[in-house]
Amino acid sequence: MSFYISLSGLKAAQTDLSTTSNNVANVGSNGFKRSQAHFGDIFAAAPMQTTTQVSGQGVRVLGISQQFTQGTLEQTSKSLDLAITGDGFFTVKGADGTVSYTRNGSFAVDDDRYAVDATGARIQIFAVNPSTGALVTPPTNATTPAALTDLVIPTTLNGVANGPQLNSVGVSKEGLVSAIYADGSTVYLGQVAMASFNSLEGLRQQGNAHWTSTVASGEPILGTANQGMYGALETGMLERSNVDITEELVSLISAQRNFQANAKAIEAANTLSTTIVNMRS
Incomplete structure (x- = not known):
């Protein structure tokens, strides 16, 4: 399950990177309005199940909205x-x-x-x-x-x-x-x-x-x-575009770190799975 949770995190980080990259690419486009990705957690539990014993099942993209604020x-x-x-x-x-x-x-x-x-x-x-x-x-x-x-x-x-x-x-x-x-x-x-x-x-x-x-x-x-x-x-x-290049660069760094963290989680899950398989063999 942890593989799929981290995979959803990778996809979400990739969407965040793509959205921010599009903002940066259009910083010189007149009348352009920056976009922002919105995310929500995935959670599922049986009706009689205690939710305090269930972890989430990942993240999903709720939507990408545009920010119609005034440009310079x-x-x-x-x-x-x-x-x-x-x-x-x-x-x-x-x-x-x-x-x-x-x-x-x-x-x-x-x-x-x-x-x-x-x-x-x-x-x-x-x-x-x-x-x-x-x-x-x-x-x-x-x-x-x-x-x-x-x-x-x-x-x-x-x-x-x-x-x-x-x-x-x-x-x-x-x-x-x-x-x-x-x-x-x-x-x-x-x-x-x-x-x-x-x-x-x-x-x-x-x-x-x-x-x-x-x-x-x-x-x-x-x-x-x-x-x-x-x-x-x-x-x-x-x-001009309402993109703040400094804010977008910070968002790029944040999305990159999220991507790296989820990749590390997949790597850790793979290491654990390999260890368990080797113990059984």
Whole structure:
């Protein structure tokens, strides 16, 4: 039995090592959230058995959860680089129509003048009045991603050929996107849609710092930045990984020691078994 107990400890330590190694590997990934492995003991006894005379039967992995804490902010000075200070996610839509959520606010303009992230997914916005910036339809908890639109940044005023050229693009702390043209005109293009969830731990990882909603996470609750449960937007900045390299290195050492200890336990059990076999022979 001790072989299997120690084997479960080896597997648990290996999972801990893999989780920590993944955190360290992504220390430079924008919007990445570190993961943490959770373990529980295995115990079994007959209903009439005295549990004080029964040792445990090993350990098992209960799950690997992500820690959605704030990462540090890095200044880039690019007008479409956005960072969230507080809770919330950007809502983006891929080329296949899949809606996902991210904290990586590194956006740029593609050939069709859509604002996209590094994966080519288009950032989603609420429609606003081009002149005043007022929301056409104020978001509520019943709003679905289908009510959102893609952010388009025309190179000329109102997209008219030979019209005044685009000078600059700005994003306020509330996520209101404005474009200033050569003739001094200001046009409001939309307001960045923010998403929140009842259970962040229920989100499904998709890679590239993207998550999708599940039954466990609940449907997204959409709103605007710097309002209620949503954090403010910082333009010209990016949120880096929330991995603390010093903490991860300590975790690596701890997991390595656990692995070595379980290996020693297997070695000791093997020595005892060999001794008993030799005594019988």
